[in-house]
Amino acid sequence: MxxxxxxxxxxxxxxxxxxxxxxxxxxxxxxxxxxxxxxxxxxxxxxxxxxxxxxxxxxxxxxxxxxxxxxxVPRRAKALAPLLLAASWILLWTSDMPPIGLALAALLFLAVAGYVLTRPxxxxxxxxxxxxxxxxx
Structure with missing residues (x-):
């Protein structure tokens, strides 16, 4: 190329x-x-x-x-990330996602929130x- x-x-x-x-x-x-x-x-x-x-x-x-x-990570992003992840999970929950999908999403979202919150x-x-x-x- x-x-x-x-x-x-x-x-x-x-x-x-x-x-x-x-x-x-x-x-x-x-x-x-x-x-x-x-x-x-x-x-x-x-x-x-x-x-x-x-x-x-x-x-x-x-x-x-x-x-x-x-x-x-900016403080504003650190404050918003867990809130938006929780809102996303609630949206998935209200859309009748299968329990395994909810569990996997919860694990992923917790990992992402943990990573973001542990950054300086x-x-x-x-x-x-x-x-x-x-x-x-």
């Missing part, structure tokens, strides 16, 4: 993840953070300009900078380097 096709594939993956992450802001069963982290990982491989845009984005950039510098909180004033300094790594 040519370099242009490979870069295009990375860009498609990045935009797809940005789209899914954005949709996750409104849809309770669709997570936002993993898609944005995947987009942040794939963007530099396809387009440094797209990576810079993502890391400079007013909504996504600070969270990505905190994750990169400290592996930290993002500092109030990030000490991370400016996003463009590390977006090209």
């Amino acid at each position: 040519s370099g242009a096709v490979i870069r295009l594939a990375w860009c498609v993956l990045t935009w797809g993840c940005i789209g899914l992450g954005t949709a996750g802001l409104a849809l309770p069963l669709l997570p936002t953070t993993p898609f944005l982290l995947l987009a942040a990982w794939s963007a530099p491989k396809g387009s440094p300009r797209l990576a810079a845009w993502l890391h400079d984005h007013p909504r996504f950039g600070p969270s990505l900078a905190a994750w990169h510098a400290h592996r930290a 909180s993002a500092p109030a004033s990030p000490e991370a380097p400016p996003p463009r300094a590390w977006a090209r790594r």
